[in-house]
Amino acid sequence: MTTSSSIPTPLLAAPEPGAAAPPRRRRIAAARRSEGRSGLAMVAPALLLLVLFLVIPVLLAFGLSFTNARLISPNPPRFVGLDNFVRAFTADPAFLRSAINTFVFAVVIVPVQAGLGLLLAVLVNQKLRGVTMFRVIFFVPVVTSIVVVSILWKFMYQKDGLVNSFIDTITFGAWQGTAWLNNPSTALGAIIVLSIWQAVGFHMLIWLSGLQTIPEELYEAARMDGATPWQQFTNVTWPGLRSTMVFVLVTITIAALGLFVQVDVMTQGGPVNSTTTLVYHAVRKGYREMETGYGATISLIFFVLVLIVALVQRFLTREKD
Amino acid sequence: MNRGSLAKILSVSAVGALVLTGCGQAGQGGGSASGEGPVELTMWTHSAGNPAELEVYEQIIDDFNASQDEYEVVEESFPQGAYNDAIVAAAAADDLPCLLDMDGPIVPNWAWAGYIQPLGLPQEITDSLLPTAVGTYQDEIYSAGYWDAALAIFARESVLKANDIRIPTTDEPWTLEEFDATLATLKAAGYDTPLDLGAEDAGEWWPYAYSPMLQSAGGDLIDRDTMLSADGTLNGPEAVEYFTWFQEAFEQGYTSNAGTVGNEEFNADEVALSYTGVWNALDSLDTVGDDLLILPPPDFGTGPRIGGGSWQWGISSSCDSPEGARAYLEFSFQDKYITAFSDKQVVIPATEGAVEASQHFGPEGDLRPFVELSQEFALLRPQTPAYPVISSTFAKAGQDIMNGADVQSTLDGAVAEIDANIQSNDGYGF
Numbered sequence: 001m002t003t004s005s006s007i008p009t010p011l012l013a014a015p016e017p018g019a020a021a022p023p024r025r026r027r028i029a030a031a032r033r034s035e036g037r038s039g040l041a042m043v044a045p046a047l048l049l050l051v052l053f054l055v056i057p058v059l060l061a062f063g064l065s066f067t068n069a070r071l072i073s074p075n076p077p078r079f080v081g082l083d084n085f086v087r088a089f090t091a092d093p094a095f096l097r098s099a100i101n102t103f104v105f106a107v108v109i110v111p112v113q114a115g116l117g118l119l120l121a122v123l124v125n126q127k128l129r130g131v132t133m134f135r136v137i138f139f140v141p142v143v144t145s146i147v148v149v150s151i152l153w154k155f156m157y158q159k160d161g162l163v164n165s166f167i168d169t170i171t172f173g174a175w176q177g178t179a180w181l182n183n184p185s186t187a188l189g190a191i192i193v194l195s196i197w198q199a200v201g202f203h204m205l206i207w208l209s210g211l212q213t214i215p216e217e218l219y220e221a222a223r224m225d226g227a228t229p230w231q232q233f234t235n236v237t238w239p240g241l242r243s244t245m246v247f248v249l250v251t252i253t254i255a256a257l258g259l260f261v262q263v264d265v266m267t268q269g270g271p272v273n274s275t276t277t278l279v280y281h282a283v284r285k286g287y288r289e290m291e292t293g294y295g296a297t298i299s300l301i302f303f304v305l306v307l308i309v310a311l312v313q314r315f316l317t318r319e320k321d
Numbered sequence: 322m323n324r325g326s327l328a329k330i331l332s333v334s335a336v337g338a339l340v341l342t343g344c345g346q347a348g349q350g351g352g353s354a355s356g357e358g359p360v361e362l363t364m365w366t367h368s369a370g371n372p373a374e375l376e377v378y379e380q381i382i383d384d385f386n387a388s389q390d391e392y393e394v395v396e397e398s399f400p401q402g403a404y405n406d407a408i409v410a411a412a413a414a415d416d417l418p419c420l421l422d423m424d425g426p427i428v429p430n431w432a433w434a435g436y437i438q439p440l441g442l443p444q445e446i447t448d449s450l451l452p453t454a455v456g457t458y459q460d461e462i463y464s465a466g467y468w469d470a471a472l473a474i475f476a477r478e479s480v481l482k483a484n485d486i487r488i489p490t491t492d493e494p495w496t497l498e499e500f501d502a503t504l505a506t507l508k509a510a511g512y513d514t515p516l517d518l519g520a521e522d523a524g525e526w527w528p529y530a531y532s533p534m535l536q537s538a539g540g541d542l543i544d545r546d547t548m549l550s551a552d553g554t555l556n557g558p559e560a561v562e563y564f565t566w567f568q569e570a571f572e573q574g575y576t577s578n579a580g581t582v583g584n585e586e587f588n589a590d591e592v593a594l595s596y597t598g599v600w601n602a603l604d605s606l607d608t609v610g611d612d613l614l615i616l617p618p619p620d621f622g623t624g625p626r627i628g629g630g631s632w633q634w635g636i637s638s639s640c641d642s643p644e645g646a647r648a649y650l651e652f653s654f655q656d657k658y659i660t661a662f663s664d665k666q667v668v669i670p671a672t673e674g675a676v677e678a679s680q681h682f683g684p685e686g687d688l689r690p691f692v693e694l695s696q697e698f699a700l701l702r703p704q705t706p707a708y709p710v711i712s713s714t715f716a717k718a719g720q721d722i723m724n725g726a727d728v729q730s731t732l733d734g735a736v737a738e739i740d741a742n743i744q745s746n747d748g749y750g751f
Contacts, residue, residue, distance in 0.1 A: 068745050072409060072434040075747065091741065093734065158579055182578070182724055268523060270717070271724030272731075289710050291742070 058303070064296035071290035084297035095298065097273040098281040099305070101188060105195075105277065106256040106309075113196050113256075114248050117203030122237075124204070125211045135208075139201040146198060150265035153194045157181045157266075181267055184274040191262050191275055199255065203248050210244030211237065246317045253313065257306055278302045359386075359393040362645050363418035366396065367404035367632065373665040380661070381653045388652065392645040394420070412436050417637035419646045423464065424525070425630025426702040426712065428456030432463045433706035433750055437635040439463060441647055446654050453629030453699045454671040458706070459750065465650070466633035467659045468668035471695040472530060473627070474616040475587055475595040475605055481614070484510050491617050491625075491693050497566070500619035504575040507593045516570070517592040520578035520723060527716035529628045530596065531567070533700055538563035538621035541703070542715060543739065548705040548751040551739045555715070556732035563621060564719075564728045571723050578723060599691045603667050606687060615690040617698065629699030631668065669695050706749040710742045 065084055069077035088095045124135045141149060156162040157180040164177035180190040218236045227235065260279040263269060269276030269284065276284075278298060286295015364382075368374040375398060382394045397418070399407050405427070411417045412434070423431060431437050440447070440462045447455055447462055456464035481488055484506050489495045495503065507515035519530060532542050540560030543551045554560065570576050580586050587595035588608040595605075596618065605613055617625045634653075636646040659675035662668060663682060669691055670676050681688040702708060718735035722728055743749060 070746065072412070072430065072436075073746065074433060074435045087741070091737070160579075179579070184724060184726075268717075268720070270720050272721045272726040284713070289713050289742070291745070 061296040061299050061303075064293050065300045067293045068291075069293040069296070071287065071292050077293065080293070084294050085301070087294065088297055088301060094269070094273050094276055095278075095281055098269075098276045098278045101273075101275060102257060102259065102277045102279075104188065105192060105259055106253060108192050109195060109256040110249065110252050113200055113203060113252055114245075116196065117200050117248065118207045118241075120200065120204040121207035121211055122233075125208055135205075138204055141198045142201040142205075144198075146261045147265055149194065149198050150262050153190075154181065154266045157190050182271055184272045187267055187271060187275045191259075191266065195256075195259070195262060199252075203252065206248055206251075207241070207244060210241045214240035249317065250310070250313060253309060254306070257302075257309065278305075359390055360642050360645055362392050362394045362420060362640075362642060362649060364394050364396045364420040364649075365404075365407070365418040366398045366422050367401045368422075369398040369400045371401075371666070374662065377658060377661045377665060381658050385649055385652045389648075392642070392648060394649055408436070415639060417639050419637060419640040419642065420634060420649065421637055422466075422632050422634050423456075425453070425456055425464075425466070425633055426525075426528075426704075426708045428464045428633065428635065429458035429704045430706040430709055431635070432456075432458035432461075435638055437463050438638040438640070438643065440465060440635060440650075441643070442650060442654075446651065449673070450654075450671040451629075451669070451695065451699075453695070453701055454631070454633065456630070456633050456635070457704055464633035464635040465654070466631055466671060467654070467662045468631060468666070468671050469629055469695055469699065470631045470668055471599050471627055471629075471691045471699065472533075472596065472618065473599070473691060473694055474618055475584070475597060475602075476593065476614040476616055477590070477609060477612045478614050479612050480507075480510075480593050488614065489616055489619075491690075491697055494617040494625045495619040497619055497621055503594075504570070508573075508575060510593075512593045513591070514574055514577045514579075515593045516576040517580065517584075517586050517595040517597070518570075518576045519582070519595075519597060520571075520576065521580050522582045524716065525712060527719050528702060528712045531719055532702065532715060533626035533628045533698075534567075534618065534621055535560060535563050536700055537618070537623055537626040538566075539623050542711050543703045543705065543707070545703055548703065548707070549743060549748055551711070551736045555739070556729065556736045559622065560732055561728050564722050564732065566621075567719070568722050568725070568728060572725075599669060599688065600667060602688050602691070603681075615688070615694075617694055625698050626700050627694055627698045628702065629695065630701050705751065707739065707743050707746070711739055714738050 064077070066079060066081060067077040068080045068083075120138055124131050124138065158164075159177075159179040159182075163180065167175055167177045178186060180186045214237060218240070219232060222232045222236050258279055259277045260283070263275050263277055263280045264283075267275045269280055279302065282295050282298040282302065285291050285298060366375070366378060368378070378396060378398075382396055386393050405424075408417070408421060408423070408431075417436060421437070423437075428437070442462070442465060447465055450465055451469050453469045454466040455462055456466075478488070486503050486506060487495075487499070489499075504515050519526060522530075528542065535541065535555075538559050540557055540563060541554040544554050571578070584595055584597050584601040584605055586592045587597070588605055595601075602615070618627060619625065634650060636643050636650075640646055654672075656672055656674040656678060659670045659672055660678045663670040663675060663679040667681060667688070669682055670679050676682050676692060677684070679686060682692050683689070703711065705711075714735045718731050721731050
């Protein structure tokens, strides 16, 4: 794991003292200046877009969250101090429920989806006939629009939908399913299952690319030392997947915390707040109920929570040497 | 890539951007005179997905443009789903059209926000319209519409007769006990869920369909005297009683939220009673024929109620030529156009004259009962700028109760949410 520190060294290394003649040094300096300019020119479009659509909105949200700004109002926004934050934590049960749901979702999704993705990747990494077909099958849900997937699963989860008739068939009628999305105790679980099904193919692909960077010689050496397949996995595969693991973990966490579309399409946060999430709640309050200021407050709290989670993850997965 | 080609690409894209901006600008201009010729009046409708409605508008606009050469109305239509967002965005960009249509209950909010100006139509026009086709805020008229919609309970006469169920009338509607007994009888007669309340629908349907029932029970969305609090009306004993009935209807399997939006289940005879709107009536008439009954909703205590208020027209406050917009609206409120809307779209015409002339709603019309229901029982949703929040909160509370949430605490939560919003908006001008 030295990749991050090794790249810039040749560029940053100072010229050897006294070795280079003055004209050459000038030429190097000029080249470096022009390099810096073209670097800046290349980064400019991305930087501009980031500032325009990320930095400025975040700063605006920070300012708005201390006001009572509304989407539609004849009155100008007024500074209300910490009122919005107090309201979120003391007078808005849906907000607290959203926070809990969001974290329950993430806590289940992150290990299950990452683990399942790895399992699938190991399976489709074998050199068998027809393995490409399996890769395609597992990847198809990823390229399907999540809105379409949600609508289809909404039908499947109905009382007399596909899921229940499947359960009915394999248990020979011994166990009757419920209307999954109408039941407060099963709705979030139903969304979790659908979300894993939809996204696991993507992470399978990432794991797969990681698996294929591990040189075959390491496995050969391990086999010569008499390692079992499980020992090969724990001592060769897993250490070799470390950087992939960090990437998978971070992307799943961020995607999981931002859960919105499935909820918006399938349950609108119900039944009885059992599937509302922070992003959904922010959209509902900030846009649909037009309380821009309060919506900004929720977004700001969400931002801080995600930042904390990301920092904790960064700390836990840091280089230990 | 050399410097020359980079410059070329840059200049080409700059020109492209300029052209695009130009096109964007060309679509704007709320009623500005463009040099010589007639003053242009821009007009937005929500009826892009509704060719029947659009056809009548195009007829009116053609007739109006041909009748004088001072103004020219230019129409642009949006799909209903994106329409309100388009208006809010246009208002934020100070780019509203001169004439715009809007759903009845949103009128006070947009009037309060300063999107629209007092309508200023002659009183004889607004007086001739159904009271539910006129939008007011603080006793000032801001909008007027050509029609209203109405809700009713659809049933088959043969089914009711076969089960010895009394056929209710507007004078003598079903009482709540009768209605419950009817549902029980029909369930026993083999209907899995005898009543279709349309609960699978979302959004504005919930307050439109179920808040009249709440009012019939003696509750309301908000205290209409002050418009400042929902406390005691949305969570009082009457409201709790109504919502307990509502919850039990789902628990006992009298109704459900499965199925599809629309009236398919009734037409296929999977449900015996369907609480639905005039817009579904022609389809049912085609499938059921003379057997179709259009019945008043049950009396939950203080007499039946149905929701009123449909799409209406207003003039934006940024309109450069409100006289032109008024002239157009005045021209458009002719019985022949109102009748045309009614015939093509199957909605209740807003004037007496158009009712008489209409194909479906005239004295001998097959959908005549809707006119009586609308005249006797229609009640507007509260005319306060707080309505969007009330609507969203009410729908959410109703859905939670349907799914088994505790009635009293859910309603208390909804009241707290509505009251907090009204307070943070300084009472919305009340």
